[in-house]
Every structure is written in structure tokens, then in C-alpha cells.
Amino acid sequence: xxxxxxxxxxxxxxxxxxxxxxxxxxxxxxxxxxxxxxxxxxxx
Numbered sequence: 001x002x003x004x005x006x007x008x009x010x011x012x013x014x015x016x017x018x019x020x021x022x023x024x025x026x027x028x029x030x031x032x033x034x035x036x037x038x039x040x041x042x043x044x
Contacts (some may be wrong), residue, residue: 008015019036027035034042 005015020035022031023036026032
């Protein structure tokens with residue numbers, strides 16, 4: 001995992017954005033009512 005993070009950093013890839021997008025896709029695929037982006041938004 002550390003290697004992946006290092007590669008993403010070197011290539012200036014925003015892992016946060018990728019994780020949130022993958023979570024949105026998974027919430028749709030698995031019919032979850034809320035995704036991580038919505039959860040974080042409601043906690044603020």
C-alpha cells in the first residue's frame with residue numbers, strides 16, 4: 001500500500017478524490033442509501 005501512495009504522490013494523483021468517487025460508484029452498485037461524500041457533508 002505504501003508503494004501505491006508513493007506512486008500516486010509522485011504522479012500528483014489525488015487519492016482522496018479517487019476514493020470518494022469509488023465509494024459513490026460502490027454505493028450505487030450495492031444500493032446503499034448514503035455514500036462517503038454525503039456522510040461527511042452531514043457531519044459538518
